Amino acid sequence: MIERIEWKALPRTVGKKSEVKEYRKKGYIPVEIYGKGHENAHAYIYWKDLADRPSGMFLIDLKIEGEEEPRVCILKDIQYNYLGDTPIHVDLYEVTFGVELDVEVPVELVGKPKGLEVGGILEKPIHTILIRTVPRKIPEKITVDVSNLDVGDVLHVSDIEPPEGVKILTPGDEVVAVVLEPEVEEVAEEEAAEETAEA
Numbered sequence: 771m772i773e774r775i776e777w778k779a780l781p782r783t784v785g786k787k788s789e790v791k792e793y794r795k796k797g798y799i800p801v802e803i804y805g806k807g808h809e810n811a812h813a814y815i816y817w818k819d820l821a822d823r824p825s826g827m828f829l830i831d832l833k834i835e836g837e838e839e840p841r842v843c844i845l846k847d848i849q850y851n852y853l854g855d856t857p858i859h860v861d862l863y864e865v866t867f868g869v870e871l872d873v874e875v876p877v878e879l880v881g882k883p884k885g886l887e888v889g890g891i892l893e894k895p896i897h898t899i900l901i902r903t904v905p906r907k908i909p910e911k912i913t914v915d916v917s918n919l920d921v922g923d924v925l926h927v928s929d930i931e932p933p934e935g936v937k938i939l940t941p942g943d944e945v946v947a948v949v950l951e952p953e954v955e956e957v958a959e960e961e962a963a964e965e966t967a968e969a
Contacts, residue, residue, distance in 0.1 A: 772908045774829040779813035781836055799857055803832065803841060805864030806871075811841065820848070820857060826910035827875050832862065842905065844873060865905040872939060874898040875909055879947055881917030889952030890921040899927060899940040907935040916947050924948045 782800060783789055790800055798814035813834050823845065831840040843862035851858050865871060876898055883892050899912060914930060928942030 772827055772829055772906070772910055773824050774831065775824065776831045776833065777815050777819045779815050779832055779834045781834055782812040782814050784812050799860055801860045801862055803843060803862045803864055805866070807866055808864040815860065817857070820860065827873070827908050828910065829905060830862065842867070844908070867905055870902050870904055872900060872902050873908060874900055876911040877946060878911045878913050879916045880913055881915045883916050883919035883949050885919055885921040885923065885949035888921060890949040891953065892916065893948050893950060895945045895948070899938055901932065901936050901938055903936040907933070909933050909936065914946060919947060919949045921949050921951055
């Protein structure tokens with residue numbers, strides 16, 4: 771079951787740069803809330819709530835001051851300053867229970883590939899995959915066991931067995947994990963090829 775947390779938010783006036791500046795000084799971050807079938811909203815959340823968020827996917831009960839009911843959202847995007855260390859804007863997507871949505875979820879590799887024991891190198895080309903499901907069935911992450919991967923073995927998106935009620939939209943030929951040949955062997959092969967060419 772996907773984790774569900776609560777964030778309290780303050781309403782935000784659109785177009786008031788002075789207001790945004792003032793709230794930022796107090797530790798608040800501007801937020802845009804949007805979603806199919808929902809009226810867009812503008813708010814502020816406290817920076818610590820964002821910093822303390824769970825890893826992986828989660829649902830947010832966003833309680834905006836002055837609104838009777840919380841908005842159930844997912845974290846869609848975080849924009850950072852030019853140094854990349856301070857969040858300056860957040861996008862939340864408001865969901866509707868029972869209605870499917872497309873969302874990116876993290877991929878976690880578990881297990882130690884047997885190819886690593888002979889010097890192989892594990893690479894993870896992608897870190898998320900796109901899925902389609904209803905909000906309550908969104909997984910926190912997709913876990914993939916790579917312990918059987920030997921040197922030269924490749925695991926594709928098509929090899930992943932999705933949870934019940936979840937459809938994977940990322941193309942099946944995309945590589946999730948691969949165990950590469952040991953670097954030492956590659957260097958030796960390159961040197962041998964160079965010696966042959968010189969001869």
